[in-house]
Amino acid sequence: MKTWAKITIGVAVAAVAALAVGPALIGAERWRGTVAARLSEATGRDVAIAGPMSLRLIPSPALSAEDIRIASPAGAEGPPLAEIGRLRVSVRLLPLLAGRVEVSALTLDRPRINLVRYKDGSANWQLGGQAAEEPAAEAGRRRLQTEPSPPAEAGRELSINDLVIHDGTVTYGDAKAPTVTVEAVAARIAIGGLAGPFSGEGSARVQGHPIGFRADLDRVAAGRGSPAALRVTLPDSDASLAFSGLLSRLSGGETLRGRLSAEAPDLGAALGRFGIAAPLPAATPFKAEAELSLAAEELAATDLVLNLGSARATGAVTAALNGTPRIDASLKAGAIDLDALMAAPPAPARPAPAAPSPPAQAPAQSAAPQAAAGGFSLPQDIFATLQAEVEALSWRGQVIRQARVQATLDSGEVVVQRASAQLPGGTALAAEGTVMARQGRPAFDGSLELGSDNPSALLAWAGAGGDLLAGRPGRLTLASPVKVDWPNLALPGFRAALGKDSARGALALALGTPLAVDLDATVEGVGPLALKGTVASGAVDLAARAFGASATIQGTLGASTALAVAARHPDLLQALRRFAPDYRPRGPLGAFDLAATVTGGGNAYDVSGLTVSAGSNRLAGEARVETAGPRPRVIARLSGESIDLDPFLAPRRTGRAAPGGPRLPPVDVLPAPPPLPAAASPAGAAPWSREPLDLAALRGFDAQLMLEARSLAGGGWRLDTPKANATLADGVLALDSLTGTLMGGALTASGRLNAAAASPGLSGQFAIAGAEIGALGLGAGAIKVSRGRMEAQGRFAASGRSTQDMASSLSGDGRLLVRDGTIDGFDLPAVSRQLKTIETIGSLLGLAQSGLSGGSTRFSSLAGTFRAENGVVTTRDLRLDAEGGGATAVSTTDLGRWTTATEIAFALADSTAPPLLVRLEGPIGNPRKVVDVNALQQHLVARGLGRALKGKGGGIVEGLLGIQRGDGQRGDGQRGDGQRGEPQQGTEQQGQAEEKPSGKRVLQDLLKGFGGR
Template identity: 30%
Template sequence: MKKVAVALAVLIVVVVAALLVAPSFWDWNREKGRMAALVKEHTGRDLQIVGDVSLRLLPTPAFSAREVTLANLDGGSDPAMVRLEELQVSIGLLPLLRGEIQVKSVTLVKPEVLLEVLEDGRANWQLAEAAPAAAAAPGGELRSGATSAAQPIRIDSFLIEDGRLRYRDARSGREELVSGLNAELAAASLVGPFAADGAAVYGGVPVEFDFNLGQLVEGGATAVSLSLQLPQAGASGTFIGALSRHEALRTLRGRLQAEGADLARVVAALPLGAGAPGALAQPFTLTAEVSASNTEARAEAVRVTLGPLSLDGRLAARLEGEPDITASFSAKTVDLDALLALPARAMREGEGNGSTPRPAGTAAPPSATGSAAAGALPRGFSVGVELAADALLYRGQTLRQLQVAARLEDGRVDLTKATLQLPGSSDLAVIGTLSDGAQGARFEGTVAAESDNLRGLLQWLGVDVAVVPAERLRRMALNTEFEAAADQMVLRNADLRLDVSRLTGGAAIALRERPGLGLALNIDKINLDAYLPQQDAAASVPTPSPSQDPAGPQEQAPPAVAPPGLPLLGRFDANLDLRVGQLTYRGLPFEGLRLDATLQQGGIVVREASVADLVGSRGQFSGSLANVDRDPSIDGSLDVSVSTLSRLVKALGLSTGGSLPLESFTLSGAVNGNREMLRFDQRLAALGGSLHAAGKLQLPAGAPTVAAALEFDHPDLTILLRELLSDPGMPAGLGAAAVKGRVAAGGTEVALSGLEGRLAGVELLAGDLAFSLSGPRPKITADLTTGEMPLAALTAPAAKGASSGNTRSVGPATAPERWSRKRLDLGALRVVDAEVKLSAKAIRADKLRLTNAALEAQLADGVLELRRFTADSYGGALSVTGKADARDAAAGLQVDAEVTASNVELKSLLRDLADTERFSGPMTLQSRLTTQGASQAALIGALGGDGTLTGTVTAAAKVEEQAGALVLDILGKKVKEIRGVTDSTTVLFGAFAGAPAKVSGSFVVEKGVAQTNDLKVRGRDATALTKGSVDLPDWLLDSTTDVVRDADPDNAYLTARLRGPLDEPNVAIGGQPFQRSPQPPAEESGGGQPPTAKDEPQHKPTKPEEILKDGLKNLLKGLGG
């Protein structure tokens, strides 16, 4: 029996051992399908086990599976929700035999868990509920209604090795990542106590944690504690409190505490915390009494310290519905100087976003917030914040009463209050709203600032205002609407008052790759001189002298070549509408300034750039400027009006070196081109006339050149020249002027060509003028072809001086007044050279007329050479050559001239010069004259030379003279007393009247006196010989003409003596006809009695004789004068 018992025991042991050992030899890989089906039944997800599956019961029950994957929701971002490289589970055997579950260890090797919310709101951690079991499992069936809490389960160790947890919300684009998770968890039961500790990397920041939770009880409190460590930042935080559980309420209360030696290291370790300000590099602490429930959370007695800074406040949050958080913090004093004085801390290797550098070629981890939500304000909750500080110490002064109140709600932040008292009796207030939309965050609000001592405020801000006069920068007040966004900043309805000036308008800045600027400003008045440095202050700045250069003389670097444009203007676009009512700059009073322009892609469209008044002048430009950033060009119109040029020049501080030729003018027209060539079409209107110029201005590296067509027009050239030359003695009656041509100028050369029109009564048929500065003296070259030239009009005296020129000389006493003794100004002949050619259809001086005139002259080095002057003169020809030397300033002018007049018709000449036609016939004059002197009187007094006069002359008697001769001839036969007169009349008229008479003679001029001894007029039966002199200095004539008959060649038949002023000499006639014979005695017979007085006629019986004598005088004057 004993052996049977022993055998039975051995058999039982063998059977039990077989049952315990058999699972180890079972191929559990064949059970993968059943395992997947079981998971599918309870979760609704597919389970895939790629690696081996094993199960053993001895020595302890253990299960393992490799390469396990749990499928994700349909439509998820990843096919797998959970991936495990290996799962290991070990359960205690003896407790299991007692009906207890003691999990000795659970190990997850490299688990990857994805928790995500899809765009339709489904969460992948929400698993499908398991269907009711239809039949019991092969190993038995669970009791219906059993709960996990009713079954004692203990977990001694739950290990996670190198885990990775991702959270993704497709609706907001938010992504979170926990990587490098290594932790161990323990639970005495499913209701606690719980303990967990480990380390992970969140957002690139290594974190160590230690969590403990007591056993959960209903209706009581459970102790809870959490400790966090940031190893790289040297900071830690703890929470110690209690968790209370009631039927409808869960509450958490405790004390929160955090501290660290360097807040900057904490911030630098956080995402986006690189480059933390040095002010944060100080020890910090945080303490608060925290309470939370299902409906609300509070943090009372909150205190935050950062170095010497201390903030006190409270937090409250309503958790029902949409969470609502309110916070209030205050500080007594905040020393910003001490905070900002701390140097910025350089980030050490391994700090910041991640503890180790990312291997090359790997993708960056997702940011804390997705790109879709970048810059978006959070929604789904509201936050209200109030901040207050009694004093802020900044830049050595105290800022007082900082108050800020803001609220975040429905994706919008309302800044209801932000005020601060600044130094300089200044206040700042800001209110507005920060919102977000499709274009990102946007702030809209108003800014109000006021200062009673702006100078002090600016000095506090570090702005150097020493150069601004002390009476300026005193008061300032600003009110404006303000808008700021990621893409632009806008000021609207701005109203700035600065001292006595007021600025209104708005501004906008587009913050894009190519910035844009918009300005619409209106300034009522501003005196820039009142804000600019005073001249004496600027002059007091010492300028280093060359001797102070410690480096000594050294080679000068070549000057930098300035860019042709303004590159800055090519980097942004702008719209400008600027108006200034009154502006004073450098003493210039500008009024009505306006700039309306657009800058785009380096081009400027100027709709209006104008000044309404500048000391009586105005100007305006409109058009466009292209490529201002690299190669500027201009295309527009200019309109300038100057009322008083001298006043404008004086206001501009320019030096004119004398009087200005113009006082008022207008200039208008088009201008276009670039820095190399400028085209223009301008009209200058001044002094009642106009000058139109259209052409181009070349602007090479050297001297500029200009080529243009000119049109000049003026109704009265006399008035124009009197104004331009400031000479009231200009010739009167020059008349209208209208000339056109072309001008070409460059460097030292100026040329006028193609001149035509009418100038000073002269028709200009063709003409070229040139002016050159290339030689030792300026040189003028002229080649002109004209119509008739009225010299009288060109040389007519001014009206006020006309009477003096018409005063007749009555004798030698007035001679000094005829020739001026004022020294001639010959300087112009020495400072300029000239080449002149002139062709004129006619030259007219009063009634004197020369036709087909041609002139060639040269002026060089003070010597004027008349190479040729020819003209047709009254049927003859006139030729003049000569030279005038002005090189010797002391000697004056030395003149040498030759004059030839050939075959000049006397009748036409005397008709024009003396208004008589009594003499006719061709005459020829040849003369050579010289003189030297420094005045008119000296030149006349030094006149010398000689000449000849030849030709024929025909004298015609007047009708009354012929009638008188006939009467006298009749009477002479009857009256013996007048027979001599009739005889002389008969002789003269017979010899010289009505028939050509040959003329010949010569003359010599010495010291201004012309003398002749052989001037003869050979008549038919008589010869008139004239001897005499013409004294030009004294303006006197003294001549004697003897008429000799061929019948009596040794005795003068008649003698005419001319003496007195040259233009009105006294004439005396004598000779044989006027010598009376002795009276014979009266005959007694014949009965004739002498007539009595009463028988004498009442009129003078000699009147016919007087008439004849007058004729004789005129005839003899013509023959001898």
């Protein structure tokens, strides 16, 4: 080997050895102070390297250091700007010898960057000597104006081919906002130079939630736009946030412009990854797009479009960032269907990731303190305005129209200038006021106004019991101041009105635990209304006073409910008239008391120890309420003593002109009477009403009732030992069975009322055996059926929207049989015996006295059948078999018109005399009664009674009988109307003036015994 070659090799080996062992001989520790000082000079902050350092030169220069801290501005409280657990940097040797720094690899282990904005507006990341008060835009303009245009290669003196970050953390704190933390940062970044290009990708956890990201930025230079892109994704999801645009360095400073978009095929699932359970159906897509413009002093998102399912909203957001930030936002939507968005169960929320462990070294007290734990706060140094409008918001099956909000955030308070909406039921709602933070809790001070044309529809839509106001006419209005100091809500001076009723008062609610209620109001014309009590963890203690009634509820609510309930009103009629103003019962109702214990939970509740009293009536028993079906179902078993329904019934409408009229229209067996006249009955005579029947209550629930009592009285009837079983299902009330003792006889009955049909239907059947008819009081005037055993059966059906309709549609049939009875007030055998021997005036007067002065007539049977069709009840076979004679009748009674046409034929036993006829025509309560004596008169003449009583007595008989004499006058010289004239062939009994005693009057009195007056 030549000498020069050996020398060359030796020099190379020595140089390599020097490079290899030189750093070790020199020692990197001696450079610690120098490196830290240079970094401090460059950043304007104190930099400390507390851990070990190492240096190497081959195969490429590399430096490593541990425990590096970059301090925050001098005098500032809080954590340092940056803390790096370990830093390793490698540079390429040949570019370095050429004057370029090309970092081949830079690795940061456990870096922590703490960004803080202080109360004075300055920030700890403002490096160098830049004044805090100098706006960023001014700094950018000053820099662009003073710096010459860089050459093409400027900004490329430093490049980092591979920047790797392991387990990094970035925090951002503001004196007036909660701290934001981005942790577990793992990234790989390439930096082409100080001016770019830049590219990188990685992952992190934002506030504990994982994300992935990728960013790209072309080389940045003055006077040109550099393409920039950012994409943030959720792992294992198609949800993403993307930006694509240009970063420009102009005379006004850096500006970022481009298209910002966010989308999620399933927003509920995406939010669920952040532990948020959104009430959205599965696979509800979301997409948002906007044109974004970001400069040092301004941010704008224009052409903003938001899509959630089928809902779409447009708007814009602008923000001025210089000085006090100002944000203006506007949103407008045409139609939003909340029912569709909330129709299906939301996607289950994924559990939120566990909170990260705190850093090994707790930072000093933050310079950006948050509100008290769990407290509520509003930004103090932001001015913002919001205008939002939804034209049609579908919710709970109806549409809220013109929902508008106009609000301003200023100095930590939200001033709601106007919040309004058109709710269902023709309801207008408006509110205004101020939202603020008070001692870490939200507070509101404002006013509320509400007006509803259909309050029942409003309450039904809100699920607050629309049936409570069903049928109540009138407009609902409410106006009140509103004060909220969470959790306390107060309406300190509300005024409300419903129709002609109005109320004023104060309401206070404490919505915490316990929930406290304090209502004190006065209802005009009614009196005080009060509710006071607490509800805490299921424990309830409430007392109420309303409309003169008082009530208490005490116990527990929840999965295992146990409540003691009591209510009382001193005047039940007064209470009922609050809900039925036209209710006019027959008598005073007395006081009302109720007490019960309610237990259960879920969809079933048992009511035990139930006692109800109304006046003298008492009921006791137990019940069960089930709410699982389409309607509540009530099952009750009640028992009572003597129950008197008479006070609760409407006043009697008999249609009688005077007391003592016939209780039932008489009937006979003569040929059918002539057709009824078309004229209606006298006004007010019929007991029916044309008002539509209100049976809505029967459609609101289902029920099963079992009732037993010692007696049940009402409408002049008394039923002993009644037992009733009834069911109500789907609006159909069925009286499955009713048994008891009526007038000493056994009664069985059943019935059905269909309240669900468009035209309600009523049907039933009954049977009674062994009843004592004397208790019925059947008769006319002083003549009564005082004794007899009755058997009766019947069935009926009717339909219609009113009682008038039902009476006019009645159909059915029945049978009546009374055996071995007695008629008081008339001695038919005596009349029969004496009428056979009439020979003188004296014997005729004796006949009248003996027949009409009292006595009784026994009969063996009173029997007949009845048939009803289209409201017309007819009978053609009613027959009375009695001592001394009998009677037969036919009758046609029109219940709808409340008229009757009845004929009765009275016949004497063992007599050849023709029957005595009595006709009743007209209104049922006051018919026109006509006694027909023509046949009897002719029979007496044929027997020669007129010839035997000639002369002075004959004139009396002729006048008594109304026999026409040759001069056209009766024996008494009077016409049938009291004047001289032609004789009358019959005697009409309606409206006749009282006459002096005469033979005529005696005969009339005799005829009254057969049914006339």
